[in-house]
Amino acid sequence: MGKVKISAVSYTNTLPFIYGLQHSPVMDAISLSLDVPSTCAHKLIQGEADLGIVPVAALPIIPHAEIVSDYCLGATGAVNSVFIYSEKPIEAIKSLRLDGQSRTSNTLARILLRHYWKNETVSLVSGGAEAYVEIGDRTFGKQHAHPYVYDLSWHWQAFTGLPFAFAVWVANKPLESSFIQAFNDALAFGLDQRDALIAELPPRIDFDYRQYLMENIDYGYNEEKKQAVALFLSLMESLEDPKAAESLAKRDLPK
Template identity: 45%
Template structure:
């Protein structure tokens, strides 16, 4: 049986997924890599992974993609880790720096700016990673683990999931599991069950994570309240609407 190459995202919100894949004992013959979201997508596009947790804005770039399973990285309220940080109110923003790690957050803020906030800022790509460097910018979209610290440096924090939900009345999907080819149905079924195992055992997943990553962040609350993992019909409708409206 061939080895299935899995690419998962390297952020806090995937801790349950990674724990389930590694500890459910349901999966065999797989290789797991941990990557930033943009690299997950690139691996699927280039055929360097068979299944990955892909930012939804990258889906059109993957040939013959197949959404796998019943779980995703989604939000039905504030997500906390995908935000526009600014020193000025939205209507005074003149330029926005963009995080290079996720096409989804970049496209989401552009849709909100155009259709909801009705602003036309200058968009500037940045590879800045340090908290100090990011904190010096007027307005910046930031995602992932660094946002827990970054939120202390700006006067305003606009949660992109919260604003999308206010605008559309639909939840938002940041990433979903995608295969770039037909995979064995038994593997897919067990893969989905392994994700479920992780979600049902968040406390154990965090205990395992904290052994090697001591933190002062309340990840239990974050994973159970800010992230919503169930890929239901409302989320699929929200994802469809987003993909219809992303800018070229």
């Protein structure tokens, strides 16, 4: 078996996983690339990677997708790195610019606009807009840059009562069980070493790495997050498919 090609997100939220992989014997069995979330998904879809931490919105279009880990990039409440920034209250905006680096966060914004904020008049634009989605390290220190700031994970939980999983570890081909076990052991080791990792990060006065990596990011892929992913995918389908929307309307969605 050749080296397993892995695509991982290049943001701070993934550093514990990267640390674990780089300080584990499994590193000898993998070829690791660091990419933005949308590229991680693209590589899995195109077969350019065997395993990656991919946006959950991409799950339906990844061939032979199999979630292979009990770890994810998720949050219970505020995630502090996935926002809509706006010049006016979200219920009043008429235009929104999406983030080219994200599938899941863009879709989550659209779901919340329709079902939670009840704003169905928003146009998605590529240029100037009254509000925009932004994710990852580019959001650090920007919480006061605009009059209105909406943490999408916080509002998802207010809407559904569930935590959220933005990205999960997915394989597009069968992998040996011994490799999957070693891979998950490496991820667990990295999470256990977050104190050492945080000590290596350059200090910032506008962002608290410790709170972010220890509290905001919730790395366990538990049953509640699995329920959240299933609901998210149903809501995502309803955005594009009238029949799916009609079926979804008959379900007990959060009010």
